[in-house]
Amino acid sequence: MTQQPTVGVLAVQGDVREHLGALESTGVVAMPVRRSSELAEVAGLVLPGGESTTIDKLIRIFELRDPIRARIADGMPVYGSCAGMILLADQIVDGTTDQLPIGGMSISVRRNAFGRQVDSFECHLDMPVVGPEPVQAVFIRAPWVQEWGGAVEVLARVPEGHGDASGRPVAVRQGNLLATSFHPEVTGDHRVHSYFAAMVRAAAP
Numbered sequence: 001m002t003q004q005p006t007v008g009v010l011a012v013q014g015d016v017r018e019h020l021g022a023l024e025s026t027g028v029v030a031m032p033v034r035r036s037s038e039l040a041e042v043a044g045l046v047l048p049g050g051e052s053t054t055i056d057k058l059i060r061i062f063e064l065r066d067p068i069r070a071r072i073a074d075g076m077p078v079y080g081s082c083a084g085m086i087l088l089a090d091q092i093v094d095g096t097t098d099q100l101p102i103g104g105m106s107i108s109v110r111r112n113a114f115g116r117q118v119d120s121f122e123c124h125l126d127m128p129v130v131g132p133e134p135v136q137a138v139f140i141r142a143p144w145v146q147e148w149g150g151a152v153e154v155l156a157r158v159p160e161g162h163g164d165a166s167g168r169p170v171a172v173r174q175g176n177l178l179a180t181s182f183h184p185e186v187t188g189d190h191r192v193h194s195y196f197a198a199m200v201r202a203a204a205p
């Protein structure tokens with residue numbers, strides 16, 4: 001049997017436990033990452049949903065920001081969900097003045113794009129890279145991708161019939177970086193995590 005890679009979940013704030021469970025269901029070894037010595041042990045990393053401004057502050061305090069950026073530059077696969085997508089974006093629209101993304105993806109994301117009043121929104125959307133069955137997408141004060149560069153592959157968009165949100169990219173990939181506006185860790189459908197686990201296995205030496 002081939003050895004399974006270890007995948008970390010950044011565990012400073014946000015829905016860490018759900019991602020650990022979803023990752024484990026794909027067969028990889030999952031572990032929380034709170035310090036740079038733990039980051040060094042993982043072959044891939046999930047940046048969970050939560051509050052991107054808080055996560056940003058904490059990774060600077062815990063001196064994790066630069067090590068994560070270095071691992072990204074080195075080719076480590078990273079998957080950001082919701083706040084995690086915001087952290088991976090090169091540009092944030094409606095961020096706070098002192099908010100610094102980790103960056104790496106040539107995307108501009110709009111925070112709380114579905115409207116500040118709209119706490120959550122759900123729909124089914126097509127995401128062919130994970131299979132023919134639509135994905136149940138749960139958005140919680142979610143961003144969407146406002147603009148994106150040529151190296152970015154759009155994996156899913158909000159379907160027609162949802163006003164200004166329709167057509168907006170909500171799952172994107174650029175090389176070893178994957179991001180979704182929605183939270184697949186809360187639905188019990190772990191195909192997005194399986195897709196990410198395959199990215200990690202493919203990148204492993």
Ligand code: GLN
Binds near residue numbers: 084112141
């Ligand atoms: N609105 C949050 C932020 O800006 C993201 C919400 C989430 O991750 N569910 O970080």
